[in-house]
Amino acid sequence: MATEFHNLQELRQSPSLATKVFIQRDYSEGTVCRFQIKFPSELGSRIERTLFEDTVKTLNTYYAEAEKVGGQSYMEGCLACATAYFIFFCMETRYEKVLKKISGYIQEQNEKIYAPRGLLLTDPVERGMRVIEVSVFEDRGSSGSSPSSNVSSGISQR
């Protein structure tokens, strides 16, 4: 009865999630999308610094490519303006294409590098391009001390 559903909901709450770490934006070069390449201390024991920094640097490169104001963006802008921007109904913008590449890259990184270490990267586009969220799952092998943090079904708590 009710207890069955209660347990299913508890299962959804995944008690093995220990904490989440948020990599902030780096605004030193203006409002372009760029994340800080600062290795957070909470990840110290879980992943090698170079691997993590490489991931963030690659993401930064992708975003720089998407936001580059150059020949291609002018062409896209002028063509779109000439068609009163109706062409955006038919065509994907360059930014969207790069976002798809980023999504694929993050998935690949999660599969190859982060998941085996009990970590999970969230695509920044799902956090408003504000942060890279890194979910850290409890390492049951060592003495896990941190209680489960409050839950990721916080989407419904807005």
Next chain:
Amino acid sequence: MSAVMIARKVRKWEKLPGKNSFCCDGRVMMARQKGVFYLTVFLIVGTCSLFFAFECPYLATHLSPAIPVFAIVLFLFVMAMLLRTSFSDPGVLPRALPEEATFIEMEIEAANGNVPAGQRPPPRIRNVQINGQIVKLKYCHTCKIFRPPRASHCSICDNCVDRFDHHCPWVGNCVGKRNYRYFYLFTLSLSLLTIYIFTFAIVHVVMRSVDSGFVKTLQDTPGTVLEVLVCFFTLWSVVGLTGFHSYLISLNQTTNEDIKGSWSGKNRLQNPYSHKNIVKNCCEVLCGPAYPSVLDRRGLTQDDLPVPASTAAQSNPVPQTTKTTAPLIPNEHTPDDAKSSIADSAISHAEKGSPSPKKEKPPTPAKVPPLASPETDVEASIIIAKEKAL
């Protein structure tokens, strides 16, 4: 015994906080007060209709048929720009989810140290250096984030908007990073259209008066008077506004920054975003990349997932008003098999090899979601949850 659960597709726009109103199942996003926007549409369509009805037949025959053709093209462009400005996401920043908000709070407390009892804690400000200039980022208590540079919270829409320019009641929406160029093109093309109609209305009256006299002309084409009046008053405001925004674009400033005097030169603060070159500034603002929306309006919320998850999880390829690239938020509950399997493997690796007992299943909601609000997409999908015991 089996419990019958009714779940319907709930798209994320229905759960978005803020005071926006949505139409067409989340494709259109505007402010709540739309009265002035309807007035704008009425004025433009009305004046142009009068022009096409009264002036164009005469001018097409007596001057050139290109005149009404160009007027139609210009009118269509103005309407397209207006609707794009009004209906698109201006660059709303989604609010922080609870974990992020908590993380930021902890950082703030760590930075402030111990505040003696009775004293107010210091204001929540983060200093960043942008192109050698210190810029203060303010904390938004509503959205629970430190606002990115140039972002501001619109109190009318109750959202933080990136590169916030202003809230325009005439277009019924905020003007921000994503729709600023459409707004500018709207004011520019509307200026041209107003000047065009005004000029040719006068030309028409003059030409016709030569043949039939001034009074008879006005009697034959009464719409002309109305057009001239509307255009005359519109000219001053719209042309002025276009000029003002041209000035702002050349300096790479927003209206918000201009009003606040952020870069007016006091305290030797200069605009760190300007390229110090008018052409470069214009190119960046008008020819920069088309930023996609980070609000996944048409995605499905994770509470109510219909049984055929794969088709529902795909969003439409409408780039401007929807976020085509957004998968569902990859918490532990996405229907996306790849992501759930990654999460599973992350959990299982963390648990050192023991097979994960917490296999992801399509969640069966324990609560019945509210039904039948008029704007929502009510599609009842019936999920039957059978209890193990029976």
